[in-house]
Amino acid sequence: MINSTIEKFKAYKRGFSINKKHKMIGWFFVIPGALLIFSFYFYPIVRAFLLSLQGGVGNNLRFAGAANYKRLLVDPLFKKSLFNVFVYLILQVPIMLTLALILAGILNDKTLRFRSFFRTAIFVPCATSLVSYAIIFRSMFALDGFVNTILMNMNLLGEPINWLGGPWTARILIVIGLTWRWTGYNMIFYLAGLQNIDPSIYEAAKIDGASAFDRLTKITIPMLKPIILLTTIMSTNGTLQIFDETKNLTNGGPANATLSVSQYIYRLSFEYVPRFGYAAAVAFIVFIIVAILSFMQLKVGDER
Amino acid sequence: MKKKLTVLFLMIVMMAGFTTMTFAQEETTITVWCWDPNFNIYAMEEAAAIYKDINPDVNIEIKEVAWEDLQTQLSTSLSANQTDSLPDIILMQDNALAKNVNSFPNAFYDLSDSGIEFDKFANFKVELTKVDGKNYAVPFDNGAAINAMRVDVLEEAGYTIEDFTNITWEEFIEKGSDVKEKTGKPLLSAIAGQSDLLMIMMQSTGNWFFDQNGEPNIADNEPLKEIIRVYQELLEKEILVQINDWNQYISSFQSGTVAGTMNGAWIIGSIVPVKEQAGNWRITNLPRLANVEGATNYSNQGGSSWMVMANSEHPEIAADFLNQTFAGSKELYETILPSSGAIATYLPAGDSEVYNMPHPFFGGQKIYTEIIDYAAKVPEVDYGIYNYEARDTISTAITQIMSGQDIQSALDEAQSTLEFQMW
Incomplete structure (x- = not known):
C-alpha cells in the first residue's frame, strides 16, 4: 500500500522539470512549519479579531460590531495604561540599548581581564524569573528597604523616598527593574554582532588616526545596524506587552500610575466582570501598535 | 530506528496506563x-x-x-x-x-x-x-471583623480592652492618640492604595458602594465621606500608619511596632504565631461611626x-x-x-x-x-456584581485624596469611572 503510493508519487514527480522539483522539495520542508505557524499564530489572531467584535459578559457573547473599538476611544483606564507603556518605552528602551552597546563594547576588548566573568555577571539577570525579581525589587525599594538605607547612610538622602508611593517614582522603579533585567540580554546580541566585525577594519581606522568615539560611531554602530534594529523591535514589542513587572512590583498602583495595557487586559478578563470581547479589542489594538512601530523601525533601519 | 521504536513503545504504555486508570475507578x-x-x-x-x-x-x-x-x-x-x-x-x-x-x-x-x-x-x-x-x-x-489589640501597650497608657469596646471612632481617635503619645505606638496599620479598612468601615454602616438598584453610589455617599474623614484623621494623628504591602502589614503588628489591627477574624492566624506576645492580645468589636445613621460595631472582611x-x-x-x-x-x-x-x-x-x-x-x-456573636450582628450588604471594579476605583480615589486632591472631586471622578465600567 505504502510502496505503491511512493511509486505513484515518484511517477508524478518525474513529470516535473528539475526547477519545479527543487521548488517542491522546498515547499515540502516549509509546509510543516508553516502549518504550525498558521494554526497556532494566525488562526488565533483571526479568532481574537472576531472575538473583539463581540460584546457581553462571561459567555453570553453576541455580535456587537465596532462597539468595543468605539468604547476604547473614551476609556480613561485604557488611555492611562497606553500612556504608561509609552512612558516605559520612551524612557527605558533607549537607556537600555545604549547601556547594552557600551557594555558590549567594553567586554569585547580582548585585553580586559576576567572578561567571561563580567559577561556572565551581566547576563545572569536574564536567567532570573520575572516574578521573583519583581518581588525582590519591591522589598529592596520599600520605604525602609535596602536602597533607601544605603542612600541615607551615604548621606545622599535626607529622608527615605517612598518609591512605590508616588506615580513617577513608581514608573522610574519599573524602568530601573526592566533595565536591570534586560540589558544583559541585549548585550549578548551586540557581542555576537561585534565578533563578526573584522578587527582589521579597526586597525586600519586606528592607523588613520580615528579616535575611540569615531570608531564607535563610524564603524561599530553602522556595522551593527541590523542587530540594533532587531533589539529595538524586540524591546519595543516586549515593553508594550509588559505584565509581570507591573503586576508584581506595583500591581498597577499608585492610583493606576503604573498600570500596563496587558495588566488591564488581565483585569478585564479575570478580575472585573469578564468581558472577553472587550479585552480582545484592547489586545488587538496593542497588536496593531506593535505592528506599526516595527514597520516604522524597519523602514528607518532598512537601507536597501 | 531503535530509538523510534522505544518512543512508540513508551507512548503505548502510557496510553494504556491512562485507559486502565480511567476504567479502574468504580467508586464516585x-x-x-x-x-x-x-x-x-x-x-x-x-x-x-x-x-x-x-x-x-x-x-x-x-x-x-x-x-x-x-x-x-x-x-x-x-x-x-x-x-x-x-x-x-x-x-x-x-x-x-x-x-x-x-x-x-x-x-x-x-x-x-x-x-x-x-x-x-x-x-x-x-x-x-x-x-x-x-x-x-x-x-x-x-x-466577621475584629479589633485585635495589645493590652500590655494599652495598660502602659492607662487603658484596658473595655475602654475600646462598644465605642465610637471619635473615642477611638481620642484614646488612640493618647496611646500614641504615651507609648509611641500606633494602633492600626493599612496598606497604602488598598481600601480594605475603608470597606470594613463601610459595611459596619450597612451601606455599600451601590444603591438599591445596583447603581454606583460614590459621589453622594455621605457615609463614605465620613469614613474618609475619619481615615484622614487617623493618619494625621498617626494612630494609623500606611505600609506598602501585605508582608509589611503582617510584620507591623508581629514585630510590635503597631499595637493592634482590624481585619476579618481570620487575621488571628497571623497573630498567634508570635509566641513572645502570648497573653498580651485581646479582641473586641469595632468602633462605630457615630455620625452615620444605623452604623454598628460589626463588620466583615x-x-x-x-x-x-x-x-x-x-x-x-x-x-x-x-x-x-x-x-x-x-x-x-x-x-x-x-x-x-x-x-x-x-x-x-x-x-x-x-x-x-x-x-x-x-x-x-x-x-x-x-x-x-459578632458574626450574628454583621449588617447585611449586597456586594454586587461590580465589586472588584468598585474596590479598584475607591482605592484610586483614596490614593488621590491622600496625595492632596479634594475629596469631592476625587469621588466624582471615581463615580464616573465606575459608571463607565458598568455597561
Missing part, C-alpha cells in the same frame, strides 16, 4: 479545588474523612489551587465551554460570587432545594451567597464559600457531601477549630464546648464565642 470521585493547606484544604480533608463513614463509595479528591488561578481557570474553561477540566466543588471568594454567577449562568448548581438548611448559617453570609433569591453556595469561613459546579457528573452527591459535613456536622467544626482556628459561620457550632474554650494566647478570653 468528587474533586474539590481550594486554597490554603492550613485552613481550607485541612477543613476539606476532615470533611472528607467524616463523609467516608457516611458514604464509603464516594472518594473526595482535593487539589490545591490558589484563588487567582482558580478564577482564571474557571473563567477560561467556562467561556470556552470546556467544562471537563473543572472540578465538582470549588471554594469561592464571597466578593466574587455574584459576578461569577452572573457572568456564567447555568455554570453553578442551584443549592436552594438540595435540603441544606441555610438558616443555620450567619445571615449576612447567606445573603452574600444568594443571587436572584437562589442559594448558590454553602457558607464556610467567618470573616473576606471569607469564602463552597459551590457545586453544574457540569459535575454527580451534583446531587456533591451537594449531599456539603450538606452532611459543612452544613450538618458540628463534629467537623469541633475538629478543625482548635488546630486551624477556622471559625465557621455555622451557628449551631457556636454552642459547642470547643467554641467556649478560653484561648491562652488571648489571656484566656473566649474569643470564638465572641466572634460567633
